Amino acid sequence: MxxxxxxxxxxxxxxxxxxxxxxxxxxxxxxxxxxxxxxxxxxxxxxxxxxxxxxxxxxxxxxxxxxxxxxxxxxxxxxxxxxxxxxxxxxxxxxxxxxxxxxxxxxxxxxxxxxxxxxxxxxxxxxxxxxxxxxxxxxxxxxxxxxxxxxxxxxxxxxxxxxxxxxxxxxxxxxxxxxxxxxxxxxxxxxxxxxxxxxxxxxxxxxxxxxxxxxxxxxxxxxxxxxxxxxxxxxxxxxxxxxxxxxxxxxxxxxxxxxxxxxxxxxxxxxxxxxxxxxxxxxxxxxxNRISPYDDIIKAGADNLGWDWRLLASLVYKESGFDTTATSDKGAMGLLQLMPVTTERFGVENPNDPMQSLIGGVNFLKYLDKFWRQRVPDNTERLKFVLASYNVGHGHVEDAWRLALKYGSNPQSWDSVAGFLKLKSDPKYFNDPVVKSGYAKGNVAVSYVQDVLLLYDSYRTLVSP
Known part of the structure; x- marks a missing residue:
C-alpha cells in the first residue's frame, strides 16, 4: 500500500x-x-x-x-x-x-x-x-x-x-x-x-x-x-x-x-x-557484518585494549589470515602468530587455541602500548609504534627512536622514526653507538604498519562497528 x-x-x-x-x-x-x-x-x-x-x-x-x-x-x-x-x-x-x-x-x-x-x-x-x-x-x-x-x-x-x-x-x-x-x-x-x-x-x-x-x-x-x-x-x-x-x-x-x-x-x-x-x-x-568466525573474541580483546575491534581484526588477518593453525618459518603460531618466548611470558599454553592466542596477543599489545606511552603520548602516533614493535620487536623500533633523537628528527612522529627504521639495514646506522639491537629489515616493519592500517580503513568503511 x-x-x-x-x-x-x-x-x-x-x-x-x-x-x-x-x-x-x-x-x-x-x-x-x-x-x-x-x-x-x-x-x-x-x-x-x-x-x-x-x-x-x-x-x-x-x-x-x-x-x-x-x-x-x-x-x-x-x-x-x-x-x-x-x-x-x-x-x-x-x-x-x-x-x-x-x-x-x-x-x-x-x-x-x-x-x-x-x-x-x-x-x-x-x-x-x-x-x-x-x-x-x-x-x-x-x-x-x-x-x-x-x-x-x-x-x-x-x-x-x-x-x-x-x-x-x-x-x-x-x-x-x-x-x-x-x-x-x-x-x-x-x-x-x-x-x-x-x-x-x-x-x-x-x-x-x-x-x-x-x-x-x-x-x-x-x-x-x-x-x-x-x-x-x-x-x-x-x-x-x-x-x-x-x-x-x-x-x-x-x-x-x-x-x-x-x-x-x-x-x-x-x-x-x-x-x-x-x-x-x-x-x-x-x-x-562479520569479518571472521572469531569476531566475538576479537571484540572482547579489543575492549580490553581500548581499540576499535576492526583494528584488532586487521592485525589478526595480517598475522594469520584467521587461520588458527598458521605457523611461520620462525616458529610463530596461531591467530596472532605468537613466538615461543611470548607465549611463555604471557602464559599461553596452546597458541593454536584461538582464545589463548587472542588473550596472549592482547596482553603483549598492552605491554607494548605501556612501553611507548611516555615516549609517544599521542594515541594515533603511538599505535603505529606499537604495530611496528609487534612485527619487528620493540628493541629495533626503540633503536630507530634513538636515531631520530640523535639526528634532530621528531621522535614522537612515526614518519620520522619510520625513516630511521628503514635505515637499520645500512651499516652506517645499525652500527651506530645508540643502536642496541643491530641489523633489522626495517622497511618490512614500516610496510607492515601501512598494511594493517590500510586494511583497517577498509574494514572501518565496509563493516559496521
Whole structure:
C-alpha cells in the first residue's frame, strides 16, 4: 500500500508538470572540472601511493572472510604494483562526487567502469576501454514484463544518481515519445536491485552484466529490455595528468595482451556460484557484518585494549589470515602468530587455541602500548609504534627512536622514526653507538604498519562497528 501510494503521488505530480526529463535535470552550475589540481604520475610516485575511487558492490570492492576483493580492487592492486606504489581506496557511490574528488586532487583515478560520453569528457579524461557494457530495465517477476519502451508509459524508474542511465532514459523518452518519471537516488546497482526485490521500487536500470549476475541467483528478478546497447566503459583520470593516463593505458594494453583482464572479469562476472556465496555469506560486507568466525573474541580483546575491534581484526588477518593453525618459518603460531618466548611470558599454553592466542596477543599489545606511552603520548602516533614493535620487536623500533633523537628528527612522529627504521639495514646506522639491537629489515616493519592500517580503513568503511 505504501509503495502504491508513493507511486500515485509521483504520477499526480508528473501529470501536472509533465514527464519531461528537464523537470528533474540538475540546474546548478557544475564547475568542479574547471582548473583541476595539477597532480600527475611523478608526484604520485614521489608520495608513494595512488588514490582510487571504487564502489562498494558485489563486483567492484568488498570484504569477504577478511580479504579485500572485487574486480576493480584486483585490477587496481595490479596497476599499483606495476607503478611501484601503494593503493589507497576511496569508497563512493555518488558519481558526481567522484568527479569532484578527482578534479580537486583528493583522488587520482575513478575506477567505476564508467560509460564514456561527450558530457563526461568535459569532467575528465578516460583511459583505453576496459570492456563494454549495456544497460537494462530490471523488475520483479509477477507483473507484466517491460519488453518495449511503451511498456514504461506512466511508470516511475529509480536510478543511481549521476549515472549515465538518466541521459539514456531521456534519450529513449524523447525518441519514442513515451512518458515516464525518472527518480535519481544515492546507491549502486546492487542496492537498487535489492530495492526491487523488496518491492520498495518497481523498476530500475543497471548495467546488464550486474543484472545478469544477480538474476543468476535471484530467480524472482526479471531482466527486461535494453535501454542502451553495449558501449565502451573506462576509468577516469584528470585531464591534466597525461603521464598517469599514458601509464594506465600502457598497463591496460599489456594486461589485455596477457589475458589478465579477461581472467579477472570472468572471476567476478561469470561465476554465479562464487558470486552468490560472496554476496550472501555472513562473512561478507555485502551479505552480513562479520569479518571472521572469531569476531566475538576479537571484540572482547579489543575492549580490553581500548581499540576499535576492526583494528584488532586487521592485525589478526595480517598475522594469520584467521587461520588458527598458521605457523611461520620462525616458529610463530596461531591467530596472532605468537613466538615461543611470548607465549611463555604471557602464559599461553596452546597458541593454536584461538582464545589463548587472542588473550596472549592482547596482553603483549598492552605491554607494548605501556612501553611507548611516555615516549609517544599521542594515541594515533603511538599505535603505529606499537604495530611496528609487534612485527619487528620493540628493541629495533626503540633503536630507530634513538636515531631520530640523535639526528634532530621528531621522535614522537612515526614518519620520522619510520625513516630511521628503514635505515637499520645500512651499516652506517645499525652500527651506530645508540643502536642496541643491530641489523633489522626495517622497511618490512614500516610496510607492515601501512598494511594493517590500510586494511583497517577498509574494514572501518565496509563493516559496521
Amino acid at each position: 505504501k509503495n502504491t501510494a508513493i507511486t500515485l503521488i509521483f504520477l499526480l505530480i508528473f501529470t501536472v508538470f509533465g514527464f519531461q526529463c528537464t523537470v528533474f535535470e540538475r540546474t546548478e552550475k557544475i564547475d568542479f572540472w574547471e582548473n583541476p589540481v595539477l597532480l600527475d604520475l611523478d608526484e604520485i610516485t614521489k608520495r608513494g601511493y595512488i588514490r582510487a575511487i571504487v564502489d562498494n558492490s558485489s563486483t567492484s570492492y568488498y570484504i569477504y572472510r577478511g580479504r579485500r576483493m572485487g574486480y576493480e580492487f584486483e585490477m587496481l592492486k595490479n596497476l599499483a604494483s606495476t607503478l611501484n606504489v601503494r593503493l589507497h581506496l576511496i569508497v563512493k557511490s555518488d558519481i558526481q562526487e567522484a568527479f569532484q574528488l578527482l578534479n580537486r586532487g583528493k583522488a587520482d583515478i575513478i575506477a567505476m567502469n564508467l560509460e564514456v560520453s561527450e558530457e563526461r569528457k568535459q569532467f575528465a579524461a578516460f583511459t583505453k576501454p576496459l570492456g563494454t557494457m549495456g544497460t537494462v530495465i530490471v523488475q520483479k517477476k509477477g507483473k507484466t514484463p517491460v519488453e518495449s519502451p511503451f511498456d514504461l508509459h506512466g511508470k516511475v524508474i529509480h536510478i543511481q544518481k549521476g549515472a549515465i542511465y538518466e541521459a539514456q532514459l531521456c534519450s529513449l523518452q524523447n525518441a519514442m515519445g513515451v512518458e515516464f518519471a525518472i527518480m535519481e537516488e544515492q546507491g549502486n546497482g546492487d542496492a537498487f536491485i535489492n530495492k526491487v526485490l523488496r518491492e520498495e521500487i518497481e523498476y530500475t536500470v543497471v548495467d546488464k552484466v550486474v543484472a545478469t549476475v544477480n538474476a543468476s541467483f535471484n530467480p524472482e528478478l526479471h531482466v527486461g529490455m535494453e535501454i542502451s546497447p553495449k558501449a565502451d566503459v573506462a576509468w577516469a583520470i584528470r585531464t591534466n595528468s597525461p603521464q598517469l593516463e599514458q601509464a594506465v593505458n600502457d598497463w591496460i594494453a599489456k594486461k589485455e595482451k596477457s589475458g589478465y583482464i579477461r581472467t579477472v572479469y570472468a572471476k567476478y562476472f561469470q561465476n554465479s556460484n562464487n558470486h552468490y556465496f560472496r554476496n550472501n555469506s555472513q562473512y561478507s560486507s555485502l551479505g552480513g
